Amino acid sequence: MAWNILLNIQRANVILMGAVLTCLIVAEVIFRYFLQLPQLWVEEIILYAVLWFYLLGAALATHDRSHIVGGVIHLFFKPRIMDRFRLGTDFVSFALSCLFTYWSYDVFLWNLDKDSRTQQLLLPDAYAYLALFVGFAFISLYFLAVFINGARETFRPAAKTVIAEGR
Secondary structure, three states, X not given: OXXXXXXXXXXXXXXXXXXXXXXXXXXXXXXXXXXXXXXXXXXXXXXXXXXXXXXXXXXXXXXXXXXXXXXXXXXXXXHHHHHHHHHHHXXXXXXXXXXXXXXXXXXXXXXXXHOOEOOOOOOEOHHHHHHHHHHHHHHXXXXXXXXXHHHHHHOOOOOXXXXXXXX
């Protein structure tokens, strides 16, 4: 239940950010090229929105396992070996995403401490780095779920076949 609520909130935020980005980019094109009035503050908001859009979208793609995969290794190995290989790659992906989550949290805290701000709107840069932390935290959570599900499938006992004797 809570898992579905979290996914729906993420999906709504990705849709909202996509709509906001579209509107802001169209507005900037109109201001800059038709009215000859470039609005630099719009570019600052676009940067924040695009970071949240990309990272929440990446987290959703991780959950849905819809990242682009190009591999031919499955042509050379049996399905059982491929399951173990896939489990190993899921673990490495989880471990690396945890590392990136830790680093992004560290960068976020560093930015909070430095209190750097954007030039036009004076927005704290830490909000942009918060997108990295939140995005990688979700990615780590979803890779953990993928790893656990993969381990269950890989090490599930094979179903025994009962042969009827026809009596």
